[in-house]
Amino acid sequence: MTEQREIKFRAWDCLDKKMQYDITKTKEYSNVDGGYDIVGFDNYLNDSVGSVVMQYTGLKDKNGKEIYEGDLISEEIIDENGNSEWTKDNYTLIGWRNYGFGYISNPFSKEEFFERFYSEEVENGKMSCEVIGNIYENPELLEAK
Numbered sequence: 001m002t003e004q005r006e007i008k009f010r011a012w013d014c015l016d017k018k019m020q021y022d023i024t025k026t027k028e029y030s031n032v033d034g035g036y037d038i039v040g041f042d043n044y045l046n047d048s049v050g051s052v053v054m055q056y057t058g059l060k061d062k063n064g065k066e067i068y069e070g071d072l073i074s075e076e077i078i079d080e081n082g083n084s085e086w087t088k089d090n091y092t093l094i095g096w097r098n099y100g101f102g103y104i105s106n107p108f109s110k111e112e113f114f115e116r117f118y119s120e121e122v123e124n125g126k127m128s129c130e131v132i133g134n135i136y137e138n139p140e141l142l143e144a145k
Contacts, residue, residue: 006056011051057101061130069101101116
């Protein structure tokens with residue numbers, strides 16, 4: 001078996017309003033049929049009524065912080081003069097669509113747009129972005145500025 005990426009989850013406890021990290025850790029392996037086998041998955045997810053479960057992307061931000069579904073990131077914008085600035089008022093949501101992770105623009109609207117991560121954006125499992133919060137612990141970051 002060829003090892004692919006670590007699969008682990010966190011969960012937002014809707015009752016206690018707390019994020020629970022590392023609710024399960026698993027490994028994903030390529031199998032002979034070209035699919036994936038998940039090894040080490042525990043029963044937590046079946047018992048987590050009232051929780052929203054989010055998967056780890058396998059990536060880290062520029063500071064080494066793990067990036068999960070539901071995270072909001074600040075991105076570096078470079079203008080035509082080569083000047084760099086980090087987004088402050090418009091954050092990007094990380095999500096899962098069609099068997100892949102990517103960026104979700106205009107989340108929760110009819111104009112929602114999903115774009116998968118490009119391989120050139122990911123270097124050694126690290127992205128040039130910064131996790132600034134998530135949609136559950138920091139819902140105020142979704143408010144239009």
